[in-house]
Amino acid sequence: LVARHYRATSFTALDYSSDLLGYQPLRAAIAGYLARARAVNCNHDQIIIVNGSQQALDLIARLLIDQDDCVAIEDPGYLGARRIFLSNGAKLLPLSVDENGVVLEQLYNLTDQIKLIYLTPSHQFPTGAVLPLSRRLALLDWAEQHGAMIIEDDYDSEYRYSGRPIPSLQGLDRNGAVIYAGTFSKVMFPALRIGYLVVAPEMVDLFAHSKWLSDRQTPILEQIVLTDFINSGQLERHIRRMRTLYDRRRETLVRALQNHFKDLVTIIGESAGIHLMARFELKLKDLEVIERASSVGVELIAAGQQYLKKGDYREFIFGYANLSEYKIQTGIKRLAKVLLNKD
Numbered sequence: 451l452v453a454r455h456y457r458a459t460s461f462t463a464l465d466y467s468s469d470l471l472g473y474q475p476l477r478a479a480i481a482g483y484l485a486r487a488r489a490v491n492c493n494h495d496q497i498i499i500v501n502g503s504q505q506a507l508d509l510i511a512r513l514l515i516d517q518d519d520c521v522a523i524e525d526p527g528y529l530g531a532r533r534i535f536l537s538n539g540a541k542l543l544p545l546s547v548d549e550n551g552v553v554l555e556q557l558y559n560l561t562d563q564i565k566l567i568y569l570t571p572s573h574q575f576p577t578g579a580v581l582p583l584s585r586r587l588a589l590l591d592w593a594e595q596h597g598a599m600i601i602e603d604d605y606d607s608e609y610r611y612s613g614r615p616i617p618s619l620q621g622l623d624r625n626g627a628v629i630y631a632g633t634f635s636k637v638m639f640p641a642l643r644i645g646y647l648v649v650a651p652e653m654v655d656l657f658a659h660s661k662w663l664s665d666r667q668t669p670i671l672e673q674i675v676l677t678d679f680i681n682s683g684q685l686e687r688h689i690r691r692m693r694t695l696y697d698r699r700r701e702t703l704v705r706a707l708q709n710h711f712k713d714l715v716t717i718i719g720e721s722a723g724i725h726l727m728a729r730f731e732l733k734l735k736d737l738e739v740i741e742r743a744s745s746v747g748v749e750l751i752a753a754g755q756q757y758l759k760k761g762d763y764r765e766f767i768f769g770y771a772n773l774s775e776y777k778i779q780t781g782i783k784r785l786a787k788v789l790l791n792k793d
């Protein structure tokens with residue numbers, strides 16, 4: 451495939467790229483995919499290929515945050531984003547989330563000038579809440595009135611198991627206030643390290659030069675192969691197949707947790723994504739739960755790490771995408787045994 455590409459174009463593709471935004475055919479393929487799948491409204495010249503969303507967040511933070519700028523973040527929220535903002539001198543303002551995602555009333559009462567708001571609206575990390583259309587529109591209004599920019603991290607929006615898809619914030623925005631970050635880490639695999647930023651036309655140069663300064667470019671061979679994978683229709687077929695598979699694994703996990711833990715468990719945010727959160731009504735500390743789970747080969751993440759204020763929240767993140775139904779069933783059985791002290 452790569453040899454065919456080089457014959458069709460020229461060997462200069464092996465040199466430093468003259469296209470600072472990334473491989474143009476890949477950007478065109480992503481623009482088409484985003485329009486179909488996420489109602490993202492952009493031209494391919496607004497897309498910058500990056501090494502995963504982590505690089506997208508790093509570029510955003512370095513370019514847009516000055517010392518002591520206020521950045522509003524979801525609480526609990528994604529540590530990978532929080533640490534990047536902090537390391538670039540941001541003052542963090544936590545916004546709590548409910549079963550519908552970020553609670554907007556908190557923004558209305560703030561006296562600080564907010565520079566950026568970082569959100570995971572399609573599937574709040576880690577609670578799994580999906581931000582409804584009414585809150586999306588209210589948020590965009592608020593951002594426009596207050597001159598704030600929104601970072602939409604759409605890391606796993608492809609996996610939604612019930613309800614109608616809600617258009618991305620970027621697609622609803624009419625003021626260029628949204629920076630959209632996407633990744634192939636969840637639809638393909640994390641080690642691929644390919645993601646993309648969608649920015650307003652007037653910000654493209656800034657981001658492109660910053661990416662060039664940071665690491666020159668994202669590796670070309672992977673970009674060429676990925677372009678072919680998208681244009682041949684295989685990416686969307688793969689996503690459809692995986693959605694069915696993950697849905698079955700998700701259902702198996704929910705059923706196993708409910709069967710074994712009965713009213714001692716509350717399941718949160720299972721309608722989308724590739725993880726869910728479970729709250730246990732147990733007297734054990736979070737660390738004790740993690741250690742007992744690990745002793746029987748079950749790897750859990752305590753959601754407490756994702757809160758700004760540390761504590762025992764008794765909430766745990768269960769990833770299920772790469773586990774067979776059998777492994778899920780037997781894993782939860784072993785977990786129940788060590789957490790409930792059953793024989």
Ligand SMILES: Cc1ncc(COP(=O)(O)O)c(C=O)c1O
Pocket residue numbers: 501502503504505528570575603605632633634635640645
């Ligand atoms: C909220 C969130 N954003 C982004 C990512 C993906 O990051 P990357 O594209 O750098 O692999 C993750 C991965 O777990 C995540 O949880």
